[in-house]
Amino acid sequence: MSVTDAELNREVSRPASVAPAIGKPVLSLRNIVKSFGSKKVHQGLSFDLIEGEILAFFGGSGTGKSVVLRTMIGLEKPDSGEILFEGVDITKLTEDELVQIRKKISYIFQNGALFDSMTVYENLAYPLMEHTKLSPEQIDARIKEMLELIGLKGSEKLLPASLSGGMQKRVGAARAIIMKPKVILYDEPTAGLDPFNTQRLLDLMKRIQKREGNTAVFVTHDIPSAFEVADRIAIMYNGKIHTLDTTENVKRSKDPFVQAFLAGEEIK
Ligand SMILES: Nc1ncnc2c1ncn2[C@@H]1O[C@H](COP(=O)(O)OP(=O)(O)OP(=O)(O)O)[C@@H](O)[C@H]1O
Ligand SMILES: [Mg+2]
Structure with missing residues (x-):
């Protein structure tokens, strides 16, 4: 056959x-x-x-x-x-x-696909600075809201390398979701x-x-x-x-x- x-x-x-x-x-x-x-x-x-x-x-x-x-x-x-x-x-x-x-429509990559040289805060700010006309204050407010949502308040200054795999995935998800x-x-x-x-x-x-x-x-x-x-x-x-x-x-x-x-x- x-x-x-x-x-x-x-x-x-x-x-x-x-x-x-x-x-x-x-x-x-x-x-x-x-x-x-x-x-x-x-x-x-x-x-x-x-x-x-x-x-x-x-x-x-x-x-x-x-x-x-x-x-x-x-x-x-x-x-x-x-x-x-x-x-x-x-x-x-x-x-x-x-x-x-x-x-x-956002796509959340399997590994989070964060920018290694940017802090958590910068990773989250990036899509908003690139693609929206939000003011720095508005961007700041949205990042704070996201960090609260993903349970990573206080991690703003950390680099991806110092986060666990689970945290990286949550930041990766947040970076997609932050664009609403x-x-x-x-x-x-x-x-x-x-x-x-x-x-x-x-x-x-x-x-x-x-x-x-x-x-x-x-x-x-x-x-x-x-x-x-x-x-x-x-x-x-x-x-x-x-x-x-x-x-x-x-x-x-x-x-x-x-x-x-x-x-x-x-x-x-
Ligand atoms: N850019 C590409 N060039 C050539 N082949 C590709 C390309 N992207 C995917 N493929 C092939 O297409 C098929 C489907 O790939 P895909 O990554 O969508 O599978 P998947 O269902 O997501 O699998 P997994 O559950 O392992 O992630 C595979 O045979 C893969 O090798
Ligand atoms: Mg796959």
Whole structure:
């Protein structure tokens, strides 16, 4: 049997299940196709992100989760397909136009991606100085508010190297959130954190969602964390969304693929 036949049979034996979304879509991905050379990553990926929700995004390593997030802020161009945000297809925008979009959609890199030579305060001030017309007093007030929110009051003068991994991740998250974006894309924010710091980060995600009414995508391998904070869960498989439903329904799913995935079994 050729690889293609095998893949086709797998598709048939694993029928996708995407429940209709309730609410107003903020970002809509339509038929995204993306390859790197001969490596097919996305093969017709479609879903809506609903206003105010946290959508957890699962999928095996290398299935293209980070590439989806990067595509959603225009860091990566799909080969075909559309991404609609506020009525505009962002896949068609120029770099200059994308700068405006990135004030409204922020991407939180896995490692925090802080500037090593800048203090915590300077790291947080940077996006506001670059992208807003806020006065130094307003910037100062917003940084204080953020440090309070992430539980790092008094760390203004520290350099990233003197922070723990968990603290760096929280500052990285704060640097994205400080712009008050509409949509936040978290790429494995809890990876490598101890249980205490994981909980702090989840609390931060929930607090921001409640306070600012943000919409978020939470890419993760950390199933218990996703169950704790997510409103809906998507599982990616073979370059497409295999399952998309409320967290409760995914937890209760009888689908053998979903059960195997959640049980941590190897998916081929
Ligand atoms: N810039 C690139 N050039 C070539 N291949 C790439 C590039 N970015 C990603 N890929 C490939 O695309 C696939 C998907 O990568 P991606 O980083 O999105 O996976 P992932 O689902 O986030 O995995 P993980 O869970 O391990 O983070 C991988 O096979 C990766 O090697
Ligand atoms: Mg990744």
